[in-house]
Amino acid sequence: MFERIHQMIVKEFAQVFRDKRMVLMILAAPVIQLLMFGYVVTTDVTNxxxxxxxxxxxxxxxxxxxxxxxxxxxxxxxxxxxxxxxxxxxxxxxxxxxxxxxxxxxxxxxxxxxxxxxxxxxxxxxxxxxxxxxxxxxxxxxxxxxxxxxxxxxHERLPGVDARTRIWYNPDLKSRNYNLPGVIASIVMIVGLMLTSMAVVRERETGTIEQLMVTPIRPFELILGKTIPFAAIGYFDMMLVTVTGVFWFDVPIKGFLPLLFLCTGIYLLSVLGIGLFISTISRTQQQAMMAAMFFYMPALLLSGFVFPIDNMPPVFQYITYINPLRYFLVIIRGIFLKGIGFSLLWPQMAALLALGITIIALSTARFRKRLE
Amino acid sequence: MNEPPAIAARGLTRTFGKTVALSGLDLGIRRGELYGLVGPDGAGKTTTMRILSGVMLPTSGDALVAAHSVVNEPERVKEKIGYMSQRFGLYEDLTVIENIHFYADLFEVPAKKRPPRIERLLGFSNLTPFKDRLAGNLSGGMKQKLGLACALIHTPEVLLLDEPTNGVDPVSRRDFWKILYDLLREKITIFLSTAYLDEAERCTRIGLIHAGRILLEDQPALLRRSLDMKMLEIRPDNIRRAAQVLEGVEGIAALSVYGDRIHVGLRKPDSFDAVSGALESHGIRIESIREIVPSLEDVFISRVGHE
Missing domain, CATH: 3.40.1710.10 (abc type-2 transporter like domain)
Known part of the structure; x- marks a missing residue:
């Protein structure tokens, strides 16, 4: 069993790293996105x-x-x-x-x-x-x-209110500090979605899935073999962007890093689950890519990344509850900017875990070792 | 000796929406046979292969492959068979040896048995010099041999090959058949499908499949003799006119055009004169006319014509 999963993982990695476009997508895309957000997308109003x-x-x-x-x-x-x-x-x-x-x-x-x-x-x-x-x-x-x-x-004293404001967590109101955690969350999502959905659909498109189906490999071995490599790549990208952000843009991390790692893992469950789900409904890599984008764009808009959820009409606010990005944004911003921990973040973590398990279960159930 | 058959299919039926791919297909393949499923595209060959390999469920009916039901215990079937899909099903971005190791692991081939077995498979398929080449860079014939090597890594009892030589050059095709005969000597049962009738001749037994059913089944030589008609090969000067004329002649059971020749199957031996008479009365000159041994193609066409 472990042999099979191990061999699947080795194979997926070999396939990813032999594809130059894939390597570029994993290495360059996150950094470019981060640089863009760091330099270009600033909502700070100065001059x-x-x-x-x-x-x-x-x-x-x-x-x-x-x-x-x-x-x-x-x-x-x-x-x-x-x-x-x-x-x-x-x-x-x-x-x-x-x-x-x-x-x-x-x-x-x-x-x-x-x-x-x-x-x-x-x-x-x-x-x-x-x-x-x-x-x-x-x-x-x-x-x-x-x-x-x-x-x-x-002259004499005049009554009046003297409002003294203080900004907490991000005292300089730097939009970069606020954006970076969101960028990490969105990069992990797009990379995870794309890689997972494409990996399964590619096998269907090139016909290798048929050959795979006649082996005694069990569906869960196949799914683990397909998701573990992309979880690893997701982690890698998260670290890449975090390190770049911290050292290049001086974005502070106030919280406990291991908690961030744990939460990223929980978040990846739902991301990879959605990727697998997309792969069960797509026949070609193009369809998978379209489906991934079709999910990603609304997920980004309905996450609170750019637009606050509180300002959305109630219907849309309800939709955000099934969006894993919504929960992860609260977690990652909390850890980065506020330095808060498990005692305050557990509701988000629990929601994310429940969502992840549901999606993985749903995709696994849809995954068949038979051709239609 | 009462060995159970390698493949025993009973009433296999498979529909895709309104299309009927298989309608009550029966098969009985003995161990050690090289059986060819012969038929045109769309006859149901690939569907049969997929059902027998356990990757597709029949709408009704069942088949025992290596004594296990493809409907109820597909995973047991998969341990006993080697399967090669019609499209090259291996990873083009992995090397030859990586593909083999990958399948060896999926089939859990014990580590000890692995090196000699891989060496043998590479050897007989002449892939040893190319073992570090990416599978995508192999020629069509070598790809098929690699597919075969991967399908044999777990020493299966039954080998299912779906149009294995489709799109392979003639020399590689001959090599491939040599390998199949070697395997046959090792008592592996081979069940393959093909659209090439010349390949069908090399099988120990063939079944003609048409519209999802087996029409005829026998040894190739017996099948050719089974045709209860006399085959004539005619070379007229105007092939199109001749074909038109002959279609109206009574007693002709089969008619097919091959280049400048017409093969005509006669139900009654005495209608020989009727054929030449009809052509001459229409002013068509016969350059040659002779009796021939029917080919599998003749057999097939005459049978499909009846349907």
């Missing part, structure tokens, strides 16, 4: 190109502009002279934010009157616009508060 329409031209208005620039979020690239010019700059896309400081800004402020400023943001990119506006508003509020504090020293 927003800003137009400043200063009608006040006072010391205070200049100070406000300075604090905007000093924050690092804004870069004043233009100082228009009219509202029409602002419209033109935004239309053309020269700037994505415009700030208008009205006349008498300083005078009103010193009098203790409300002194509004106008913040205009390009809403075509809604996410960036929202972040830009909230940054600008925060800086303006802070500026107002600081100025009034100076005033307070000379």
């Amino acid at each position: 927003v190109r800003t137009a400043l329409y200063d009608l006040d031209k006072s010391q205070s208005s200049r100070e406000l502009a300075r604090s905007l620039v000093a924050s690092g979020y804004f870069e004043i690239v233009s100082t228009p002279e009219s509202p029409e010019e602002i419209r033109y700059l935004l239309d053309k896309g020269e700037v994505s934010c415009a700030i208008q400081i009205n006349r008498n800004f300083e005078k009103d402020m010193l009098k203790g009157l409300p002194s509004p400023i106008q913040i205009i943001a390009d809403g075509t990119d809604s996410n960036t616009a929202m972040i830009t506006v909230s940054y600008a508003a925060r800086i303006a509020a802070r500026f107002g508060l600081d100025t009034s504090k100076v005033a307070l020293i000379n």
Whole structure:
């Protein structure tokens, strides 16, 4: 029995490593994906190109502009002279934010009157616009508060709420730190899905499965022989991406690494199970590839990788419960960023385990040693 | 001696949706026979092979192969048989020796018996010089020999070969048949299918399969003699016209065109004159006419024509 499984594993590895495209897919694809996410896909908002329409031209208005620039979020690239010019700059896309400081800004402020400023943001990119506006508003509020504090020293106390925010786990709000664990999860999924589904379907397509079926190999030996190599490759890719992320991008790992390994194993159960399932419904490698993509894309969208699950309509929220990526993302982000452990992650781990066992059982049951 | 048969099939039927691939096929193959299942494409040869090897379930009926039922104990059957599918079923991205080791492990060939056995298999198939070559880089004939070597690694009692020489060059085909005869001497039962009638002649016994049933079954020589008609080979000057004319002549049981010749099967010996008379009355000149021993093809065509 072990001889058979062993020989199957040796064979699968030999086949994978003799196929140059496969090797490339295992080695290069994860690193390229990681580099892309590390460098290109950053949702951080910095150096927003800003137009400043200063009608006040006072010391205070200049100070406000300075604090905007000093924050690092804004870069004043233009100082228009009219509202029409602002419209033109935004239309053309020269700037994505415009700030208008009205006349008498300083005078009103010193009098203790409300002194509004106008913040205009390009809403075509809604996410960036929202972040830009909230940054600008925060800086303006802070500026107002600081100025009034100076005033307070000379006058009586004013009641007010001073909100002090602190960001935990990822204090610099680096989207890279948040993305990397998700990238690991998605890479393990796509590699596992593709390799497993293709490995079985390839045997069907080339006709070797018929020859395999006339041997006394048992279905579970065949399935183990088909999944163990890809689990190993999945682990390898996970480590490759983790090491690259930690050493190249300085992404911190706060949690317990062995727990991450254990959880990756549980996650791989469902991933390889789905791969096997795809192989039972596909006849050609092309079909298997399409089916894998057909599963992968929605799984990515409905996982919380990019879009928060809480914002989804309820129907879609329910669908996410059968998505292994959903659970693994919570686990891997928890371990990477929060450093939390088993005591908090066990519900996700249990769900993932249950899902994995169900899928593997389903695929194994569909796996037949007979031709149709 | 009352040995159980190597293969005993009873009423094998297999349908694919509305298509009937096999309809009540019976087979009885003795041990040590080299039996050829002969028939055109789509007659049910591959389906028969797959059912006998236990990888496909019959819709009804059952077969005992090496005394085990293919329906109830397919895994026992698999231990006793060697099977070669019609398509090359080995891994093209593994080498010759890797393929052999792979199957040796799947069949759990004991480690001690392995080296001499592999050496022998490589030897008789002349694959020793190519043992580190990728299977995908072998010629068609060598691929078939490798397939055979892998099918023999566990010394099976029954060898099932599905069109083993399909697409193999004539020289390699001869080599392949030599190996089969060697195996026969070792008392292995060989059951093969083929669409080539010249190959069928080399079997100890053949069965003509058509539309999922065995039409005729006997030794090739006896089968040829069994044809209760006289075969004529005619060379007319206008082959197409001649064929048209002869189709209307009474007493002709079989008619087939081979290049510039027509083979005609006569039910009554006396209709010889009717044939030549009919042709001449239509102005067709006969360049030669002679009686011939019917070939398997003639037998087959005359029988299929009746159906």
